[in-house]
Amino acid sequence: MKAGADMEIAGKAVCVFLLLTIIKLRRTEGIDRxxxxxxxxxxxxxxxxxxITMVTWKINLKTGRQCSLAYLRGHKAERINCSNRINWRSRPDWDQALVIQQVGRADEGNYTCEVMNADGNFDRHYHLTVLASPRMALYCDDHGNPVCEAETVKPAAEIWWVPESNSTPRADSHDNGTVTVLSRFTAHSTSGKNPTCTVSHATLNETKSIACFPSHRHLVLYIAIILGFLMIITFAAAIYYLKLHDYRFCHKTKPPDIIPTYSSQDDTVEVEPYTTYVQKENVIYNSVSDLTLRQNLPQGRSPAT
Structure with missing residues (x-):
C-alpha cells in the first residue's frame, strides 16, 4: 500500500518535471534573438x-534592472523606470513597436510585448544582444604628431609603436561598456621611416602606418616669430649706430641772423618829411624878417631885394 503511494508520488513528480521542461523549451523556441x-x-x-485593448512592454535587463511601458485604450501611456532612450516608436494606439535610441551595453536583456484584445492575450519575446564593433584610428594631431586610437569592449586594447614611442597610452572607460585607448607617438627620431601603430585585442588586431608633417598654421606662426625677432634686432642695431655717431633725433636749431637791408628809396622816404619841415621853417623865418625890417625902415623906403 505504502509502496503504491510512493510510486504514485514519483510518477506525478516526473510528469510535473516533463511539463515544466516542455514549457521551458516552448518558451525558448518562442524567443526572438x-x-x-x-x-x-x-x-x-x-x-x-x-x-487592441491594452499593450504592455516588460523589460528585464541583464544588469537586473526592470522597466515597463503600458498603454490602455482611451488612456495616456505610462512609463515605469525606463530610460528616455526606450520609448514607443510612434503612437501606441496604432503602433505598438518599441524603439531604443543609442543602444548601450546596459540595454542587453529580455523584452516582452503583451497585447490584449477581444480574442485573448498574445505575447512576443525578444532577447537583445549588443554588439560592440572594435574601431582603430590613426591620424595626425595639430602639432604634426601621429596619434593611434583604439575603441573596444573591455578589457582595453594594447597599443605599441615601431619605432618605439616614449609616451604612455591613456585609457578612458565609457558607460556603454567600451574603453578607448589613445597613444601619441613622441619618439625623438624615426630613422626616416613612417611610424607604425599596432593594436592588439581579442576582437581586433590591426597595423597601420602614417606620415605626419608640421601643420601650415604652426609654420606660419614660426615664420612670423622669426620675422618679428629680426625686425627687433634691426631696429636695435639702427639705434646703436645712431648713438655711436652722436646723432640726436630731436634738437633745437638757432635761427639765422637777419641783417636788415636799406634801400635809397627808404632813406628818401625818411628824409623827405624833415626837408619839408625845414623848408616851412625857413619861409616863416623869412616872412618874419621881412616884416621886422619894414617896420624899422623910414617911411617911403622899401627893403632891398
Whole structure:
C-alpha cells in the first residue's frame, strides 16, 4: 500500500518535471534573438493584432534592472523606470513597436510585448544582444604628431609603436561598456621611416602606418616669430649706430641772423618829411624878417631885394 503511494508520488513528480521542461523549451523556441550595434538604434515589434485593448512592454535587463511601458485604450501611456532612450516608436494606439535610441551595453536583456484584445492575450519575446564593433584610428594631431586610437569592449586594447614611442597610452572607460585607448607617438627620431601603430585585442588586431608633417598654421606662426625677432634686432642695431655717431633725433636749431637791408628809396622816404619841415621853417623865418625890417625902415623906403 505504502509502496503504491510512493510510486504514485514519483510518477506525478516526473510528469510535473516533463511539463515544466516542455514549457521551458516552448518558451525558448518562442524567443526572438536580436542584436544591435553599439551606439545605433533598434526596433522591436509586437503581435500584429487589431482592436487592441491594452499593450504592455516588460523589460528585464541583464544588469537586473526592470522597466515597463503600458498603454490602455482611451488612456495616456505610462512609463515605469525606463530610460528616455526606450520609448514607443510612434503612437501606441496604432503602433505598438518599441524603439531604443543609442543602444548601450546596459540595454542587453529580455523584452516582452503583451497585447490584449477581444480574442485573448498574445505575447512576443525578444532577447537583445549588443554588439560592440572594435574601431582603430590613426591620424595626425595639430602639432604634426601621429596619434593611434583604439575603441573596444573591455578589457582595453594594447597599443605599441615601431619605432618605439616614449609616451604612455591613456585609457578612458565609457558607460556603454567600451574603453578607448589613445597613444601619441613622441619618439625623438624615426630613422626616416613612417611610424607604425599596432593594436592588439581579442576582437581586433590591426597595423597601420602614417606620415605626419608640421601643420601650415604652426609654420606660419614660426615664420612670423622669426620675422618679428629680426625686425627687433634691426631696429636695435639702427639705434646703436645712431648713438655711436652722436646723432640726436630731436634738437633745437638757432635761427639765422637777419641783417636788415636799406634801400635809397627808404632813406628818401625818411628824409623827405624833415626837408619839408625845414623848408616851412625857413619861409616863416623869412616872412618874419621881412616884416621886422619894414617896420624899422623910414617911411617911403622899401627893403632891398
Amino acid at each position: 536580436v542584436s544591435a550595434n553599439l551606439g545605433h538604434s533598434t526596433v522591436m515589434t509586437c503581435q500584429n493584432k487589431t482592436n
